[in-house]
Structure formats: structure tokens, C-alpha cells
Amino acid sequence: MDDPVIETEGLRKVYDGTVAVEGLDLRVERGTVFGLLGPNGAGKTTTMGMLTTLTTPTAGTAAIAGTPIDDRSAVVEHIGYLPESPPLYEELTAREQLAYVAGLREADLDDRIAELLDRFDLVDAADDRIETYSKGMAQKTSLIQALMHDPDVLFLDEPTSGLDPRAARAVREVIGEIADAETTVVLSTHILSVVEELADRVGVLYDGELVADGSPAELIARVEGDGAGTLEDVFLEVTGGPDR
Template sequence: MAAPSSALVARDLTKRYGDTTALESLDLDVAPGVVYGFLGPNGAGKTTTMRLLTGLIDPTDGEAFVAGTPSSNRRELVDQIGLLPEEPPLYDELTGREQLQFAADLRDRPWESVADRALEFCDALDLTADLDRRIEGYSTGMRQKAAFVQAVQHDPDVVFLDEPTNGLDPRAAKTLRELILDLAAADTTVFLSTHILPVVEEIADEVGVLHDGRLVAEGSPAELVADAEREAGADLEDAFLALTSEPEAAWQPQP
């Protein structure tokens, strides 16, 4: 069982599909209230990792725990996590409000128990006025807002966000970044996967870089930048490019 001080733990987590290894021997230990930026090139294994951690698929080897619950215990896990996948699970025939109510029902939560929190997020994201419109008429940004709210309205221990600013205009994207920081300040752990590196550099406490199914670096954004400065530039993008374009053995943390 994971230690109480850990919100997210992976031990030797591995996923193979036949002869193909999508993720190999991943070890993670993320504390409550941390924004953890999870980076990697396309095909590195990020989506596989998120599906393993959220119990959507089973590992070939290893284990994972979320808020002390094994990821294999999907029934209990569903109430402890929030998930915003890259393609949000929304139903076009529902209104925004009905979608949020449906998401609460899936967790056996009465709408009244989550409504205040849900509507606070809707207000912050300027979605409230559109809650009684059918989702089929929503723009990409509005759909993303609704999907974010349904991922956090039940006050989960850990929130998994895959490209959460997709389709958002600059104002809404800024608001969402602020909401992520608010979640972390309230002791919610945020596992953030995105290709927008300035966002990670701005809000992440810790960063993990995945390359070819292996975690090749981990630390704060500043630490990763410092470790890569000898061969690259002075921001997270340069560090990321150095880490994912050279052999794993070439990267060593600064003493």
C-alpha cells in the first residue's frame, strides 16, 4: 500500500503489447498538492501511462496507487480521480448542465452535493450562461471547459489532465492555469500532460520527461533547465529537446 504522504505512486510500472514495450519500469512518487508536468514526444508512452494510472488498462508488470488505492481497483478509484483526456467524453444530445449531472451520477454523487463547486468553476470559465444549451452547439473551447469542470467538480484527490488548454482562447487558457494552481493549493495533485512547455514551466512543481517508454529525467523545471544548460539553452524547451534527442545515458543531473 502506498504511503499516506504520497498522492500518486508507480512501482516498476510496465506495459507491453506483444513485442512492443509502450512503458518500461516507471517509478513515480508524487506528493499531495503538487502540479506534476508529464512531458514526452509523440509516441513516448504518455497516454499509456495515464491510462495505467487511472485504471483504464492493466499493466503487464508493476503496480500503481492513487491516494493509496490500487489503480486496479477501478470501482473505488473512480471517486478519487478526475480525468480530462485529450478527447473529452461528452454527449452532444445533453445540455452542459445535464452532462455535469450525468458525470455526478456516474460517481453516485447527488447533483446537489457537487453543484456549488461545479458552478463556481463554470463561473470562472464563463460557461454558466451556456449550461442549458446542448453540447452539440458548443465550440471546441466550450467543450473543453465543460470537460474540465466534470473532471474536478467532485473534489478528487488527483486530477489527470491531457492537453487541458486545447481549443481555449488566451483568456480562458490563463484562467484554467490559475484554476490548476488553485487546485494544487487545496492539496489536489494535478498530473498534467501537455506539449505547451511554457505552461509547464510556469505552473509545474515537478516535471517528468518520458522518452521511448522510459522516464529519462525528473525534477523541478529549474533543475531540468540547469542540468541541460551545458549543452542547450536556458529554458524548459531547450532542456526537453536535449533530453529527448540524445541517448538517455548522456543526461546526468548536476551535482
């Protein structure tokens, strides 16, 4: 069913005369894992910033779950955001951190927090200070923080960066489960294997423009006629060089 939860038209951002994103037209369906790829400076962070209302577009329109992004207070109820360096108060326990964020939302989320602590295997460590956590445990806490209000769209910026293989695998499994539950996931990462494993659709930004958009199989077939290539082949073809 055609059920776009993210829609943009002509989205544009200019910083001091430099175009960061140009004419972005995008439709992402509910329950989709959308992988956002591009080399450094391609516009990924700016795009995420506009869609999460942290950056105001220069031109164009966008809506999340039918709500225009210029209505910030309404949009933030529909989204969760996990930045590359998530804000956590390390002197707090995970349970205290999550209760604090719930309080900022003026919401009673105790049952939801308990459910997610169990789902992320953090119940036994929930009352330990975050400063004692491994990076993987801290990342799980940050994911709970982004998920606990049950958002329509979850934006993830490099969610497996710096994690050991076991922790990275756990985070990837959770992302798959989230999408299966009809939450849309926008995943920005430099790790092509993560996108290849998880993404239903892939968009590639280059010099601020969307230069490729489709399912991994569609993009691979477009570059390698026999469909025997990889997303790395697609990336190199449409950007003219390796991600670095």
C-alpha cells in the first residue's frame, strides 16, 4: 500500500552561499528501512537535520507523517533521533536517564521503558551508572531514548560506529525488529554492509543531490546488468569514487 510517512519536494539548504542540499524529492513508505549513503560533505547530515527539524530549509517543503516540518512541536512527536554522539548523562543510571527524558516529554512512559529495557537486554544493568557501560550498552540506552515514545520515524546517524562486532550485531537486529513493527527507519551510515543487510531502499547523495534511489537489487541491476554487483559498485559508479 502506498503510505508515505516522509515526503519532501524541492528541499534545499544553503549555508553562506554554499549549497548543501539541492532539490531533494523523496517519498519513504511506512515500515521501510531507508539507507542514506554519500561521501563526506554530500548532504546526509544536513538532510537528517532538516527532517528532524534541527535545521531550517532554505526552500522546498517536507512532511513527516503528514505534518509539515515547520510545525516543529508537532513533528517531534512523530520522530525519534539517534545522533552519532548521543547525549547521555553518564552520572545517571540508564533508568534515571530514561525517566528524565520521559519527564521532558511530560509523559508517563514507565511501562514502555520497562518493555524496552527488557527487549534490549538491559534490565540487570538498568540501575548502574551509564559511565560504567560499554559503548554498546550506552548505544542501546540511546536507542531506547529515541524509541520510547513509539515514533513513526526513527532517524539513525551511524548507529553502529565504534561498536565491537557483538554490539553492532545486536543493534542491527534491533533495527530489523523496529522496521518489522511498522516504524520507518532512516539510516545514515558509511558502512555499506549494514545498509546492504537492512535497507529496503537506498538513496545516494552526492554534491547535495539525490543521484540514486531504489531498492538495493534495483540499484545493483542498474549498474551491473546481471545483478551480480554490490552496493559498493553502485556507490562508486554514482559518486565517482570510494566513500572516505
